[in-house]
Amino acid sequence: MATGWNFHELYLWHETGNAAQFFQPSLTIEPGEHAENAATKRRFRNLMEVSGLTERLSKVASVAVSEDDLALFHDRDYIRRIKTLSDERGGDASYLTPFGHGSYEIACLAAGGTAAVMDAVLSGDIDNGYALVRPPGHHAERAQGLGFCLFGNVPVAILKNRAKHGFERVATVDWDVHHGNGTQAAFYADPSVLTISIHQDGLYPPDSGFHKERGEGKGEGYNINVPLPAGCGHGAYMSVFERVVLPALTRYKPDLIVVPSGFDASAADPLGRMMLHSGSYREMTRLLMQAADNLCGGRLMMSHEGGYSAAYVPYCGLAVMEQLSGIRTDIDDPFLPVFEAYAGQPLQPHQAAAIARAEELVAVSDSGCE
Ligand SMILES: [Zn+2]
Numbered sequence: 001m002a003t004g005w006n007f008h009e010l011y012l013w014h015e016t017g018n019a020a021q022f023f024q025p026s027l028t029i030e031p032g033e034h035a036e037n038a039a040t041k042r043r044f045r046n047l048m049e050v051s052g053l054t055e056r057l058s059k060v061a062s063v064a065v066s067e068d069d070l071a072l073f074h075d076r077d078y079i080r081r082i083k084t085l086s087d088e089r090g091g092d093a094s095y096l097t098p099f100g101h102g103s104y105e106i107a108c109l110a111a112g113g114t115a116a117v118m119d120a121v122l123s124g125d126i127d128n129g130y131a132l133v134r135p136p137g138h139h140a141e142r143a144q145g146l147g148f149c150l151f152g153n154v155p156v157a158i159l160k161n162r163a164k165h166g167f168e169r170v171a172t173v174d175w176d177v178h179h180g181n182g183t184q185a186a187f188y189a190d191p192s193v194l195t196i197s198i199h200q201d202g203l204y205p206p207d208s209g210f211h212k213e214r215g216e217g218k219g220e221g222y223n224i225n226v227p228l229p230a231g232c233g234h235g236a237y238m239s240v241f242e243r244v245v246l247p248a249l250t251r252y253k254p255d256l257i258v259v260p261s262g263f264d265a266s267a268a269d270p271l272g273r274m275m276l277h278s279g280s281y282r283e284m285t286r287l288l289m290q291a292a293d294n295l296c297g298g299r300l301m302m303s304h305e306g307g308y309s310a311a312y313v314p315y316c317g318l319a320v321m322e323q324l325s326g327i328r329t330d331i332d333d334p335f336l337p338v339f340e341a342y343a344g345q346p347l348q349p350h351q352a353a354a355i356a357r358a359e360e361l362v363a364v365s366d367s368g369c370e
Contacts, residue, residue: 004129015100093145155186176262177272179209201227235347263307
């Protein structure tokens with residue numbers, strides 16, 4: 001069994017500048033590091049190194065995507081605006097999405113790393129894989145960046161690989177705590193991509209990620225949003241998988257499963273209000289591997305999105321990589337017993353009610369699917 005791993009040093013050099021968490025520094029709060037900085041990614045990479053796991057994985061090289069690749073999803077005018085700003089001193093991709101000199105090339109590498117891991121899975125060179133990329137991508141829309149994302153890494157990778165491999169159906173399961181609005185928008189009218197997003201209700205983007213957003217035209221029924229109340233823990237997410245994600249995948253029968261993977265639904269995250277721990281991410285990975293084995297020859301890949309706890313993202317990431325590779329290292333997550341013991345980890349009645357509403361969408365997604 002071979003598990004792919006993509007990382008590039010330049011991912012860490014994407015510059016988001018100083019901020020008050022993610023707002024522009026002002027004269028009321030001392031500027032500090034922007035919430036989306038290199039530390040979480042670097043420390044995930046570092047823990048992979050010291051655990052000895054990296055060297056046992058199949059390294060997948062980043063190959064930058066071209067402007068034409070980006071244009072499979074994005075407007076040319078938008079792509080060129082980012083390129084022009086990046087060639088100068090950087091700028092903002094719209095709102096709260098700062099970037100520095102050279103970020104265009106780094107973003108092309110990030111989309112390219114995602115595309116390369118997907119290509120390797122589809123070619124059978126690896127069984128599954130993870131692209132630890134930066135900047136993230138799942139908020140980026142056709143003509144604007146959003147929420148720290150410049151380009152849609154996953155949409156670009158899917159569209160580029162579809163042109164090469166000609167697969168018929170892809171399912172995305174976005175477990176980042178924020179709504180995967182960009183991935184949803186990319187395939188909103190496209191029944192060949194089932195997009196599922198599990199996120200904190202009403203978090204980000206505002207006014208986005210509701211049950212009623214089900215797709216349009218031929219794509220109607222092929223977008224499933226699972227907005228959850230703040231405070232959900234392990235039990236709620238397990239219920240989402242059991243009642244929504246796995247039945248939807250079984251009905252859809254994808255050729256490939258793609259996870260926009262954010263670790264900001266963890267109990268330690270400063271930007272989310274959920275309570276997951278490394279054991280939750282390990283179990284969600286196991287369930288998706290099982291689904292992929294049953295449905296599509298095990299073809300599963302993940303592309304890194306959010307996750308802002310520099311102390312905890314590495315442990316969540318390592319758990320996912322151990323599960324994907326089937327290799328257990330001797331590293332223990334020191335936070336695990338603490339977070340597992342938090343009150344409210346089991347499924348709560350109001351959470352079950354929210355999940356039941358999303359469950360109704362699965363039956364709808366079945367109609368006209370065959
Ligand atoms: Zn996020």
